[in-house]
């Protein structure tokens with residue numbers, strides 16, 4: 001509902017939904033980002049002042065450093081004042097690196113234009129180029145027809161006789177047909193090429209998405225909400241522009257300019273040639289220099305765009321927290337602050353664009369005036385006809401289109417390359433946890449898990465597990481307990497290889513988990529995590545996620561075993577009930593039972609329950625636990641329960657008590673109670689609490 005009204009609000013503010021539909025990877029962030037308002041037309045048609053597709057901004061977190069290395073360099077430079085020479089040298093190095101990166105991207109993209117294994121795509125590109133050349137050749141014919149029409153009409157009709165049709169009819173028809181054909185060729189070319197660009201976008205976007213899913217948990221935890229998706233969004237948009245530019249703009253437009261210049265020089269001599277070449281040089285130099293100067297405004301706008309997107313997405317994701325603390329005004333002020341910077345940068349972009357456009361126009365109009373003067377002079381001296389004057393005018397105007405085009409293409413091309421660099425760098429972010437070369441599938445026999453002298457910390461300066469050693473015997477039910485933050489869930493993350501240990505090793509049935517394939521390892525382990533991740537889809541889909549091949553009957557059976565079937569039956573839409581974003585539309589206890597049914601469908605040999613029943617009432621918890629126990633016994637599964645409520649695990653075969661990343665004690669409930677150590681302390685504290693609660697509830 002909220003999203004709906006927001007999207008309506010966006011439409012009311014004059015947005016089309018194109019920016020949202022631009023690509024599946026385009027995130028929600030686009031909706032709230034100021035720059036999202038801009039991409040309502042094709043990149044070629046949009047005006048720069050609206051197109052804030054500037055240099056990518058840093059994504060947060062160390063693992064993303066590689067993504068934005070160039071930006072980081074620039075930022076660091078800006079932070080400490082350096083002598084001008086050093087700055088210049090650094091700038092040159094950066095520029096050189098930039099050019100290298102640009103070429104690398106162009107090279108990579110050219111594979112999509114001429115794929116070795118796809119004849120269809122090559123045929124399309126070939127046909128598009130053919131149509132393009134045809135359109136250009138037709139285009140340069142137009143002024144000739146125009147000249148001939150004017151010259152043939154320059155007669156005394158009363159004296160000579162005849163009509164417009166008899167004198168210039170065929171030329172007028174040819175003039176019209178040439179114009180129509182040139183346009184048709186051009187449009188046909190766009191239609192033929194569309195699938196090449198879209199296929200490339202799909203391929204690159206899928207590649208990036210696949211890579212993102214492969215990246216370490218550490219990368220995903222440290223990324224800044226909004227920043228990553230904005231980078232992908234901008235990058236994929238750049239692909240289409242770059243491909244189109246490579247085939248249709250840079251070289252063909254250069255061809256058109258050369259043709260027109262050649263004709264002017266050949267037909268009308270050295271003076272015209274001199275003016276044409278001087279104009280070309282002045283126009284190009286002015287465009288390149290001014291565009292480089294303007295880049296910093298684009299960078300500022302982009303940074304503000306990212307900030308605004310991050311702020312908006314963060315507050316919307318935490319909508320409930322905003323409401324609980326009445327902080328709407330604070331959030332709006334934060335958003336407005338980001339928008340303010342965006343506004344400032346956008347104004348600078350618009351004013352500098354006005355300067356660029358004016359400069360280009362002055363250069364061009366001066367050239368046109370000079371040529372017109374020369375041509376008029378030629379007519380006056382009898383060297384040229386009136387038709388020649390018209391033709392010069394037409395040709396020079398014809399020159400203005402590609403020149404203007406090259407100016408904006410240059411601006412956009414630079415931008416697309418920068419945006420794509422972030423995208424391609426994202427693909428280069430290394431996955432640290434991956435299969436080693438000789439990885440074999442995990443061979444499970446009994447299901448014994450052993451941690452041997454394991455040391456691990458998320459940061460080197462804060463070890464969480466310290467030389468930790470323990471064994472989870474095969475087929476047994478084991479509990480890991482201990483104070484909050486002592487590293488219980490970390491043990492599970494290490495076993496699942498979300499992270500690799502820094503010292504020591506973890507063995508499953510005697511095999512180091514780093515020597516087995518990740519797929520087989522993760523297939524063998526089932527987890528009910530502390531915070532159940534649910535998809536914004538139906539209950540059925542969320543249960544089925546444990547085994548996508550499961551039949552509807554199997555889904556229902558799993559739900560029954562997880563004690564959620566009856567509850568689902570009470571929902572008006574039953575198994576088709578939508579759970580909302582992150583399962584916000586169902587209760588915490590229901591979420592946990594969905595997670596258990598998912599696990600039952602996956603049916604793995606090693607099971608982990610991380611506070612899996614903490615949100616359930618005692619009655620439902622007991623019923624569910626006894627059901628889980630029966631499954632464990634029936635299938636002789638190795639299972640590990642991480643729990644704070646010791647009453648739920650006191651019947652375990654082994655209880656491991658952790659303290660400060662080490663095993664403080666272990667044994668059965670009776671053994672530990674006899675030891676009168678940490679476990680007894682925790683148990684006594686909870687028993688007192690339970691007794692007091694029992695007394696209160698009885699009262």
Ligand SMILES: Nc1ncnc2c1ncn2[C@@H]1O[C@H](COP(=O)(O)OP(=O)(O)OP(=O)(O)O)[C@@H](O)[C@H]1O
Pocket residue numbers: 221458459464483484485486487488489490491
């Ligand atoms: N991704 C992370 N980056 C940095 N530190 C982390 C990360 N995840 C967890 N920690 C820290 O590691 C420590 C152990 O976390 P862990 O989740 O294993 O604790 P726990 O024993 O399961 O706690 P609880 O009982 O509260 O769930 C905590 O101090 C936590 O702040």
